[in-house]
Amino acid sequence: MPASDSLPTTRADRRARSEQAILEATRAILAEGGVPGLTIEGVAARSGVAKTTIYRRWRDKDELALAAVWNDLASGLQAPRDVGDTRAELLAFIEPLVTILRSTLMSSVIRGLTSEIAQDRDLSHAYREQFIEPRLAQLALVIRRGVERGDLRPDTNVRLAHEFLVGPVFYRLLFSGQPLDEGLAPRVTDAVLRAFAAQ
Amino acid sequence: MPASDSLPTTRADRRARSEQAILEATRAILAEGGVPGLTIEGVAARSGVAKTTIYRRWRDKDELALAAVWNDLASGLQAPRDVGDTRAELLAFIEPLVTILRSTLMSSVIRGLTSEIAQDRDLSHAYREQFIEPRLAQLALVIRRGVERGDLRPDTNVRLAHEFLVGPVFYRLLFSGQPLDEGLAPRVTDAVLRAFAAQ
Amino acid sequence: MPASDSLPTTRADRRARSEQAILEATRAILAEGGVPGLTIEGVAARSGVAKTTIYRRWRDKDELALAAVWNDLASGLQAPRDVGDTRAELLAFIEPLVTILRSTLMSSVIRGLTSEIAQDRDLSHAYREQFIEPRLAQLALVIRRGVERGDLRPDTNVRLAHEFLVGPVFYRLLFSGQPLDEGLAPRVTDAVLRAFAAQ
Amino acid sequence: MPASDSLPTTRADRRARSEQAILEATRAILAEGGVPGLTIEGVAARSGVAKTTIYRRWRDKDELALAAVWNDLASGLQAPRDVGDTRAELLAFIEPLVTILRSTLMSSVIRGLTSEIAQDRDLSHAYREQFIEPRLAQLALVIRRGVERGDLRPDTNVRLAHEFLVGPVFYRLLFSGQPLDEGLAPRVTDAVLRAFAAQ
DNA sequence: GACTAAGCGAGACGGTACGTCGCGTCTTAAA
């Protein structure tokens, strides 16, 4: 801070620094009390930032919470590479999601935000645009390769397949309370393979 | 002496009458503004009942909202009868759920309560106990008959099958925004039949 | 008649017994939390009596509190006997009041009731009628004897003298927080004697 | 920083403006219904201020009520000037108190607050510190001059004299209901003069 | 090198709803 010329502190720098402070504080609070424990006032106090600074960047606490976990969420879900094995690729598609949702932070954030995502027009739109659509695109490639290999029916519906892959995962997370254990991804994958097998 | 059909006003009567007034007001408010628009104060004002009377019966607005739709939810989901046709019975299991969730009231309530169900220990416990477990029991009968008929694999896992049936439905409701159209139930049913087909 | 040898329980008995239970509970609660801690609901719970039974006898918690300490208050303040010494008789008039108000129970009750006595028409009327007037009558006798003995001026105003005797005591109790110590009564007495001395 | 003298709506300004609105509303409500009629919610509604803003400044309605009349109370009770006449100065000490307490507003406020002042540690402390002690200091000067003039005994106890002057006034206000008429101050003054006369 | 304006911290404010307390009324059922 005093370091005269060490940190040139452009406006963008200041912006970035307070943004980082906010997101870190948000993650810390989320880890402690989940979405219900998250308040803008709390984030402001913890990050040493003014409430207005937070409101300048995010509309409400839901957007903030999503932003706080966005990187981890997005970066953990990469497109499966072509490994010549449809089952392996489907597994590579769904396994990371299960793993991420097993983490306390991410699971509690998703649990807490689901109602908002399901209700808020803007938030749901953003969620689909930025999260679901890219995932569908990833899955479409896997399925196309599976069809070409003769593993999957040519008319396999990508959306439906996606719903079968992730539906059970979210259902466990949100409703049934069944564990997101290591057997889940393979079992889901196998069921999908059978459901959409060629012939 | 019971004055035939006047108003005998026993304690239970008063209790029941204000309970009805509360639940009706709750449904009306839910229909208008969904769970976010539901406030205890609003219900009290609309039902002509004191706030305390509401708090005497339900811990918070989530329990109240669930109670308000409970009857419709539970009564709409009956065990499929044995009709000698596994596909028809699976359809009879999942179709009513899709239909119910298509209604504005029920879908907005479920959307709004999901986060609470997923986060609140008591509420999630109650939800599983009173809602999921009975449904699993219903499905178990259908699957047993399917196995006996040679339609389903003997080792068909009821929980997994249930997750495959309802997971896509809730995923549409909460995240993808895809419509709960008439084709959904049959498509889900067929996929499950293939995924767990005998042989 | 049927009650064989147990308790004949006439209606008056029941009435008296619950009244005693109420007053005892009231005193206990007053001793613990003073007038602010006194609630009708608390008294009902503690005495095992229904709220309605309390309301049948006393209009509100102020009347109840006053009733609960009434006996002690009234019985402690007897008319000074003629002992041939005006100073001794004035002392015998004011000393017991100071002593009573030194007790934790009585002082906290008076502190807590003062505003009600000062504001409520009925309560203030009852207080004057049942408490102040008898005391004035007691003091009038003392003063008349003092005048006859030549100790006090013949035109000594009883009300004014009374105000001088008790005013400082209540002022300490309510406002100044000065102790109601043993020197207070004599000092007040002497001042009054001088203020109204003959000649 | 100096802000000259225009209308720059500084933070202090906003603070002062809402404070004035609150105190005015408080006085109006007190005038109408006394302390029992005073509610924070009522003050908020009448002053157009949020409840929280009131709670930010005063702990409860008693502090608020006291604050609302504080100026009138304090400004009305000035130290008697040296006029070379002890009786006149004692009268100048006690007369304004009687006059103030004759006003409907002030008398009803004091009646309503007395129990709180007598019971609440903080409030009673504040009352003594800010109100009684300054008055004792005023009276001490009067008495010192009276002693120097040979009107009062050299060992005249200021606290006791104060209690004799104000005790009767408050006793009338709170308990006896006797009027605070114009004769009261002179009679109290004369009695005190006799009680503490030199020789 | 001085000036402008962006961005920020600070924090007061109006507001909504919360969940709680105790009031005093009322009705029923038991003694």
Add this chain to the structure above:
DNA sequence: TTTAAGACGCGACGTACCGTCTCGCTTAGTC
């Protein structure tokens, strides 16, 4: 008839956060 039991409408409480709105300070980039 009196009581206990207890549900109820009601008013107010004090609290938690919300999102908005200045206000000055600090500083970066422009003239």
